[in-house]
Amino acid sequence: MKLVKHLLATVLLATSAASFAQTTIVITSDSTESTITKTRKHVERVSSDFGIYVGFNNFTQSPAGFSGDAGTFRPIGSRFVALAWQKRIPLAVSGSTKLRLITGPEVAWNNFMLEGNNRLVERSNELIVEPSPVALHKSKFVTTQLNLPLMLNVSFRSGFTLGMGAYAGIRLDSYTREKPEGAKAIRTHGSFNLNPVRWGLMTELGFRGTAKLFGRYEPNSPFRTGQGPDAGVWAVGVKF
Template structure:
């Protein structure tokens, strides 16, 4: 935000200097090109006074301006998502006792526009908004997992509330078309964890040629009742969705593809008065690649998502056919 404000301020200074030079064609102006994008404008009120600038420490001046922008919190307002935005600001440029121009800086959704109005000539100059076509994003998906079909083997049945889904997504949102276009392309990379909590007192195992569900026995060969028995998978996904946004409403559709990073089973149970937790890392005949469809709906600051896996959770012939579905809310 500070860089955008500085760019807008440079534009104001440049235009104000141009207006001032047209009103009073005296003095000298030097434009110092700092890099490919930024320039510094030096203006003196009388011709030949450029040499007087040597008595000023320009480095100290720049540091002071930078410090002022950081400390003057009145220039900014706090948004609901925790970020800061530049407030709408207006001020007048004076040349002696004469009003030369009226400046209005407007910030909206991360973009800054500057309007300069020549008071004497009653004309308005519009400076093009600083609008980025692409923005970086970070989102968190929280939700639940289920399967799209039921099987005859009840050991695959899931505990709905315990079968949770979470993903951390880093990505970009790019506007497609002109500045008023409602179409966006969302893409990036995410790490996603799918938890499948089973209802019965069985733990999933990798058998000699198939997925097995076995019971854990105590010293007397009696089955142990589990407080928790689940399978957790961790995938690195690449999601891509197209989104249409109209005011506070947005809808998106696309897909994802991912590769398995890890998977493990975990059981929690009581044994001789103590709480025990056993974890077993294995591939469990899981498909290493996953792919599917993704749909999103958003209203104001709230987004909902659904992920549907087009391929089976397990390798063909190793377990029952199961296609996971994840759904929830995005922060």
């Protein structure tokens, strides 16, 4: 009878224990002593984190597709920023090399700064880069997009991680912002012949728990065919 009680207690302990380490239980009866060793497998759950991307962006070539030849965009000063709410989904995490799927919504801003005293305007469904009639302190073109990335991330025992994947998104807003000398900035919102949907490739590398380098590339023009420069968009920077 005592042996039955010991066995029942052992089963209850084995099913309610919360640790994932190896558990050893000793069962003692009036005349015998036995040891049961049970190994429990660690289960990694889906985790969440928040990332901030900061870097530079520009077109893959000079935007000669714009009507007019007043100027181009500055590579330094044209900035990329994104706020990402990400889920890390474990796929294969039993060994020293772990594989996870990273996904989640993000809001991304592409800021394209114009060179010189120039501005971007839309007239009769045509984009034109032209000299401004007033002196400008700053002139830029901004697109805001809601993206959904899908990226496979591999992490090694050393802590080094590498991620590669793609993203697709829809346009939320786009506008020009002109800051005349000594005056308030003027924003002009519009579609600017942009495609409502954009997609691109992405990669990230670095060490677990630290800032990572990232790169993004959109092979297709963000503008509708024949209504803007036939050039892709790139972005590089640091993810925090």
